[in-house]
Amino acid sequence: MDQRLIFDVAHFLAGGLVLISFLLLYQDRMFGLLNMFALHAFVLSLSVSWQAFVQNAPHLYITAAIALVLKAIIIPILLRRVVIRLDIHREIEAVGGIGLTMLFGIGLVALSMVVMLHVTVGADRLAREDLALALSVVLLGFLMMVTRRNAVSQVIGFMSLENGLILAAAGAKGMPLVVEMSVAFSVLVAFLVIGIFLFRIRERFDTVDMHALDRFRGEHL
Amino acid sequence: MALIVAIATQGIQMMLVLALAPLLTGFVRKVKARLLMRQGPPLLQPYRDLLRLVRKEVVLADNSSWLFRTAPYLIFAATWVAASLVPTFATGLMFSWSADLIAITALLGSARFFLALAGMDIGTSFGGIGSSREATFATLAEPAMMMMVFSVALIAGSTQLSTFSSFMVSPDVGLRVSLALALVALIIVAIAENARIPVDNPATHLELTMVHEAMVLEYSGRHLAVIELAAHLKLLLYASLIACLFIPWGLAKPGATAGDLAIGGATYFSKLAALGLLLGIFETAIAKMRVFRVAEFLGIALMLGLLATLLLFVSRSL
Numbered sequence: 001m002d003q004r005l006i007f008d009v010a011h012f013l014a015g016g017l018v019l020i021s022f023l024l025l026y027q028d029r030m031f032g033l034l035n036m037f038a039l040h041a042f043v044l045s046l047s048v049s050w051q052a053f054v055q056n057a058p059h060l061y062i063t064a065a066i067a068l069v070l071k072a073i074i075i076p077i078l079l080r081r082v083v084i085r086l087d088i089h090r091e092i093e094a095v096g097g098i099g100l101t102m103l104f105g106i107g108l109v110a111l112s113m114v115v116m117l118h119v120t121v122g123a124d125r126l127a128r129e130d131l132a133l134a135l136s137v138v139l140l141g142f143l144m145m146v147t148r149r150n151a152v153s154q155v156i157g158f159m160s161l162e163n164g165l166i167l168a169a170a171g172a173k174g175m176p177l178v179v180e181m182s183v184a185f186s187v188l189v190a191f192l193v194i195g196i197f198l199f200r201i202r203e204r205f206d207t208v209d210m211h212a213l214d215r216f217r218g219e220h221l
Numbered sequence: 222m223a224l225i226v227a228i229a230t231q232g233i234q235m236m237l238v239l240a241l242a243p244l245l246t247g248f249v250r251k252v253k254a255r256l257l258m259r260q261g262p263p264l265l266q267p268y269r270d271l272l273r274l275v276r277k278e279v280v281l282a283d284n285s286s287w288l289f290r291t292a293p294y295l296i297f298a299a300t301w302v303a304a305s306l307v308p309t310f311a312t313g314l315m316f317s318w319s320a321d322l323i324a325i326t327a328l329l330g331s332a333r334f335f336l337a338l339a340g341m342d343i344g345t346s347f348g349g350i351g352s353s354r355e356a357t358f359a360t361l362a363e364p365a366m367m368m369m370v371f372s373v374a375l376i377a378g379s380t381q382l383s384t385f386s387s388f389m390v391s392p393d394v395g396l397r398v399s400l401a402l403a404l405v406a407l408i409i410v411a412i413a414e415n416a417r418i419p420v421d422n423p424a425t426h427l428e429l430t431m432v433h434e435a436m437v438l439e440y441s442g443r444h445l446a447v448i449e450l451a452a453h454l455k456l457l458l459y460a461s462l463i464a465c466l467f468i469p470w471g472l473a474k475p476g477a478t479a480g481d482l483a484i485g486g487a488t489y490f491s492k493l494a495a496l497g498l499l500l501g502i503f504e505t506a507i508a509k510m511r512v513f514r515v516a517e518f519l520g521i522a523l524m525l526g527l528l529a530t531l532l533l534f535v536s537r538s539l
Contacts, residue, residue: 008396015398015532022524099520106527113534129535 006054010126013047014133017167018109021140024160025101030083030152034076037156041071044163051170054126059177060170066184067166071159075191082195083152086202101147108139130171137164151201151208155194162187230482231315235305237486238461242304242453243267245460245497252501267453271446279442282343292339293440293447296332300451303328304458308465310485312383313475320382322370325462326363329414332451333359340436351435354512358420358432361519362410368526369406372399373466375533382462386469397536402529404467409522411459413515415452418504420515423452430512457493460500464492 020040027033045068052060116132123131141161145154165183169175198208205212247267254261281289306320306328314320337355340348374380376399377388388394413420416433423434437448465472471488473481510518 004395011532011536012396012398018532019398019402019528022528026521098517102520102524106524106531109528109531113531117534132535133532 007126007129009050010047010054011129013043013050014130014167017043017047017163018133018136018140021137021144021160021164022102022105024156025105025140025144025147026098028098030088031080033153033156034079034083037079037159038072038076040160040163041067041075044167045072047167048170051130055173057173059180062177063166063170063180063184066181067163070184070188071163075159075188078191078195079152079155082198086152086198086208088150088152088208101143104147105140105143108143109136112136112139124173127171127173131168134164134168134171137161137167140164149210151194151198151210154210155191155198158190158194159187227315230311231305234309234311234314235301237309238304238307238454238457239301239450241493242450242457243271245457245493246453248494248497249456249501249504252498253505256501256505267449271450274441274446274449275443277442279444282439285343285439289339289342289439290444292335292342293444293451295335296339297447297451297454299328299332299335300454300458303332304454304461306382307458307461308382308386308472309461310489311473311475311477311482312386312469314383317381317383322374322380322382322385323367325382325458326366326370329455329458330359330363332455336436336448339440343439345439347435347438351432351438354432355436358413358515358519361516361523362413365406365519365522365526366410368523368530369403369410372403372526372529372533375530376400382465383475386465386472387474389466389469390472399529399533399536400467402525402532404463406522406525406529407459407463407466409518409525411463413519413522415456415459417500419507419510419518422509430509432512460493460496461489463496464489468492 017040020036020043024033024036024040027036045064048060048064048067052058052064112135113132116135117128120128120131138161141157141159141164144157144160148154148157162183166180169180169183201213202208205216244264244267247262247264250266251261251264303325306316306325308314308317308320333355337352340352340355342348370380373385376394376397377385379385379388394400412418416423421432421434422430425431426434426438433452437445440448471485471492473485477485
């Protein structure tokens with residue numbers, strides 16, 4: 001297979017993942033956010049299956065399938081039901097300036113490129129590119145968790161961060177399947193725990209806005 | 222002899238853009254009218270409008286300065302030069318050494334500068350508000366355009382349009398996410414710069430939203446005709462820029478025969494028709510956005526341009 005085509009497709013898919021992370025940052029409606037997250041997971045599973053195909057590593061297909069079924073189908077459906085039950089789907093989130101967040105995001109992408117391209121000088125070109133883009137997806141996930149106040153979108157930020165980790169793991173050759181499986185299931189467990197917490201927060205404060213916690217602790221009176 | 226042919230081809234290019242520009246506008250209007258189940262004005266209506274305006278008397282405000290009278294010609298000249306630098310049916314034309322994306326952006330920028338000055342010259346509130354809005358949008362649209370230019374230039378290793386379009390048809394291009402991002406950024410900038418629907422609607426006189434129309438509200442007669450023609454040319458310029466950068470197939474190579482030139486012309490026509498059709502469909506499908514949201518819309522273009530440039534640093538070429 002043509003070496004250039006392999007690289008181009010991998011770059012296209014990983015770059016698309018970074019772009020969808022930006023779209024996640026840009027969304028201000030709940031259902032739009034959930035749909036974008038499903039798309040994020042879908043592109044991730046495409047990217048991982050391309051890596052499986054390129055590296056001739058069939059166990060990566062299982063990772064891709066887990067990403068597709070769990071994160072692109074089951075978790076968005078569950079989150080949608082949570083959103084409907086909490087009745088926050090009409091809520092347009094107050095994010096502190098989308099433009100500023102976007103600029104921060106661009107800065108983070110630039111940072112991850114600078115760091116990763118310096119750290120991985122001797123490595124394989126495909127792995128280098130994948131690692132740099134995966135680090136940007138992780139950082140953008142962090143940024144999303146920082147800039148959002150609504151607990152549900154923080155969960156989505158966390159999940160998209162984890163997608164970046166899977167991308168990095170798929171790019172590195174010889175990652176054993178056990179690691180990926182355990183990461184995937186720990187995310188599912190984390191999702192369940194966070195879901196329970198969401199309902200607890202809601203019961204206690206009648207909102208899922210994280211500012212309520214600050215008020216409760218007496219930080220912003 | 223070769224020199225004469227080169228000059229002639231370049232001349233044809235300049236006349237072609239001038240002659241086609243109102244037709245493209247008319248075509249987009251026709252598409253929009255047909256999509257709304259209306260008959261729409263005939264395709265040649267923009268030419269008739271221009272002719273009628275040229276015959277009319279010029280009405281000038283008492284306090285207008287020389288700037289107000291010269292600005293239309295300056296705007297038109299800058300836009301025409303920029304539009305004729307973009308390769309339409311052939312690459313490697315006589316002036317193609319100067320067909321530099323940065324030069325074209327600068328020409329459009331100076332045209333915009335004079336338009337904003339002319340808007341403020343009379344001293345009415347509409348002109349002022351239009352100029353102020355135009356300047357606000359320009360602060361986002363121009364960096365977005367420049368980032369698009371940089372990412373495209375980094376890919377091809379040149380800011381020259383002819384070089385880039387011949388690079389695009391070579392097999393070196395491959396599949397690049399940066400190019401897709403740059404294309405979307407360019408489309409957003411083109412929509413904003415041409416005062417098309419989600420940003421501005423030149424067909425209405427609604428003071429809450431108008432931008433371009435507010436600046437040219439005081440113009441009449443031949444001045445208005447020249448400004449309208451410049452606006453048509455700008456739409457054609459962006460359409461041919463998209464066609465030349467991202468769908469360059471069919472362009473005649475330097476030193477092409479008459480047959481190649483004919484093929485280039487035919488493909489250019491079909492590209493323009495396709496882009497005009499897409500623009501018409503897009504404009505009927507979407508609603509006008511609030512003026513305050515335009516900054517966000519253009520911010521996306523800037524973000525995409527930046528991202529395209531950044532992603533290049535992990536791509537194959539660098």
